[in-house]
Amino acid sequence: MSADRSEHSFEGAKGPAAVARSSDIRGSYDERLNHILVAATDLIARMGYERASMREVAKAAGVSLAGLYHYFDSKENILFLIQFRTFGSLLNLSREKLHGVTDPAEQLRVMVRAHVSYFAANMAALKACSHELDSLTGQSYEEARQLRREYYELTRAIVNRLFETHAPNNKLDAHVATMSLFGMLNWLYRWYDPQEGGSPTSIANQIASQFLYGLLGESKGGD
Amino acid sequence: MSADRSEHSFEGAKGPAAVARSSDIRGSYDERLNHILVAATDLIARMGYERASMREVAKAAGVSLAGLYHYFDSKENILFLIQFRTFGSLLNLSREKLHGVTDPAEQLRVMVRAHVSYFAANMAALKACSHELDSLTGQSYEEARQLRREYYELTRAIVNRLFETHAPNNKLDAHVATMSLFGMLNWLYRWYDPQEGGSPTSIANQIASQFLYGLLGESKGGD
DNA sequence: CCTTACCGAACGCACGTTCGATCGAAGAAA
DNA sequence: TTTCTTCGATCGAACGTGCGTTCGGTAAGG
Numbered sequence: 001m002s003a004d005r006s007e008h009s010f011e012g013a014k015g016p017a018a019v020a021r022s023s024d025i026r027g028s029y030d031e032r033l034n035h036i037l038v039a040a041t042d043l044i045a046r047m048g049y050e051r052a053s054m055r056e057v058a059k060a061a062g063v064s065l066a067g068l069y070h071y072f073d074s075k076e077n078i079l080f081l082i083q084f085r086t087f088g089s090l091l092n093l094s095r096e097k098l099h100g101v102t103d104p105a106e107q108l109r110v111m112v113r114a115h116v117s118y119f120a121a122n123m124a125a126l127k128a129c130s131h132e133l134d135s136l137t138g139q140s141y142e143e144a145r146q147l148r149r150e151y152y153e154l155t156r157a158i159v160n161r162l163f164e165t166h167a168p169n170n171k172l173d174a175h176v177a178t179m180s181l182f183g184m185l186n187w188l189y190r191w192y193d194p195q196e197g198g199s200p201t202s203i204a205n206q207i208a209s210q211f212l213y214g215l216l217g218e219s220k221g222g223d
Numbered sequence: 224m225s226a227d228r229s230e231h232s233f234e235g236a237k238g239p240a241a242v243a244r245s246s247d248i249r250g251s252y253d254e255r256l257n258h259i260l261v262a263a264t265d266l267i268a269r270m271g272y273e274r275a276s277m278r279e280v281a282k283a284a285g286v287s288l289a290g291l292y293h294y295f296d297s298k299e300n301i302l303f304l305i306q307f308r309t310f311g312s313l314l315n316l317s318r319e320k321l322h323g324v325t326d327p328a329e330q331l332r333v334m335v336r337a338h339v340s341y342f343a344a345n346m347a348a349l350k351a352c353s354h355e356l357d358s359l360t361g362q363s364y365e366e367a368r369q370l371r372r373e374y375y376e377l378t379r380a381i382v383n384r385l386f387e388t389h390a391p392n393n394k395l396d397a398h399v400a401t402m403s404l405f406g407m408l409n410w411l412y413r414w415y416d417p418q419e420g421g422s423p424t425s426i427a428n429q430i431a432s433q434f435l436y437g438l439l440g441e442s443k444g445g446d
Numbered sequence: 447c448c449t450t451a452c453c454g455a456a457c458g459c460a461c462g463t464t465c466g467a468t469c470g471a472a473g474a475a476a
Numbered sequence: 477t478t479t480c481t482t483c484g485a486t487c488g489a490a491c492g493t494g495c496g497t498t499c500g501g502t503a504a505g506g
Binding site for chain 1: 357399402408436439
């Protein structure tokens with residue numbers, strides 16, 4: 001039996017300098033699987049899915065090439081697990097943080113903060129999700145797509161409420177607005193480095209402020 | 224001698240149904256090169272750079288596999304030409320349209336409109352540019368990167384002027400604002416279909432309005 | 447003695463690239 | 477005008493490599 005799809009946040013709490021070395025391959029089956037998954041995520045984020053070969057994943061994880069297939073059915077299954085768990089974690093995190101928040105504008109800020117801080121803590125995983133959306137096929141693609149859709153619905157609902165509550169008669173399209181917000185968030189991996197580009201919170205605050213009030217609106221931005 | 228980097232807008236005026244068939248391989252050297260480049264651009268946009276094999280490019284362009292190497296030094300050279308010409312065209316187009324426009328807010332609108340309409344007219348090329356930024360290496364990568372940087376400077380200067388002229392004391396970071404704008408624009412290829420998602424002008428107007436005034440600001444958006 | 451965990455070696459395939467040859471047109475020589 | 481020569485354009489076939497995957501085996505532990 002190979003990997004199913006449980007066990008969230010496999011990149012949980014890991015110091016920035018704690019690069020996976022081929023020593024800590026001890027532990028339970030799930031721990032070893034996660035260890036490989038972390039190495040694969042890092043490789044896919046750095047080189048892209050197609051260029052990240054199974055041989056290099058094996059080397060980075062400290063197992064043999066054939067040994068990988070004890071944990072994963074195929075290369076595509078690795079990418080699927082990365083995307084499934086990452087989207088799942090992100091969705092759960094957002095829903096948790098949104099619990100009890102009623103003002104749509106505040107909901108928007110909370111959602112953006114959750115996304116940016118999750119990104120800062122899991123850059124490789126989120127890059128592998130943003131950039132390799134179309135590298136899955138068939139059933140795997142559909143399941144990942146479904147999770148993305150749920151995340152879209154969550155955000156779209158906030159945007160809808162924003163329109164109804166705070167700007168009932170503007171002419172903006174909610175779908176375009178939502179996708180623009182996703183554009184800002186999903187493009188983060190191209191330029192944002194939490195090490196030297198400001199705290200996740202300040203970035204999130206600015207993105208949320210821009211989205212709500214624009215560059216020329218009432219400036220509540222920055223930090 | 225293989226291809227240099229002249230000849231802009233190689234996807235110039237082509238009806239939507241005019242899929243490149245293996246008939247019109249007549250014409251000058253440059254015309255045949257462009258014909259191949261169009262086929263390659265379409266394939267790379269649809270399947271990604273790594274998956275778009277030289278054999279499939281050859282088939283789509285109506286030439287033999289070996290025949291490709293009469294026009295291009297390597298597969299990477301094809302991608303470089305696509306990116307170099309596309310970024311070059313986009314940069315030229317933006318500079319032309321901005322000529323004579325003095326108000327920074329209007330400059331922003333003009334720039335966004337130019338980008339979105341160029342996108343609508345050259346979706347495959349712009350997707351190959353947005354999505355395959357890191358597929359080039361060495362000198363090719365540096366040259367493409369330089370063009371992107373020029374486009375960034377152009378946009379960043381508009382944002383700077385916007386801050387100085389219209390919002391001198393807000394707390395937003397100009398770099399974050401510029402990259403957010405690029406996020407909105409470069410994410411277009413994931414969701415915007417000009418065939419059924421509204422005119423490029425209306426999309427551009429909404430993106431510009433959102434960027435300037437936000438969702439809750441003075442609504443000048445829509446069309 | 448069976449199962450789990452793992453590996454070395456190989457298989458078959460698809461890839462980017464190269465090589466040698468062909469064919470037609472343009473230009474020089476007769 | 478005819479013949480000879482060159483050269484750009486093109487192709488079929490192959491080369492070498494790296495890929496994802498599989499197979500048969502081994503060693504340890506219950």
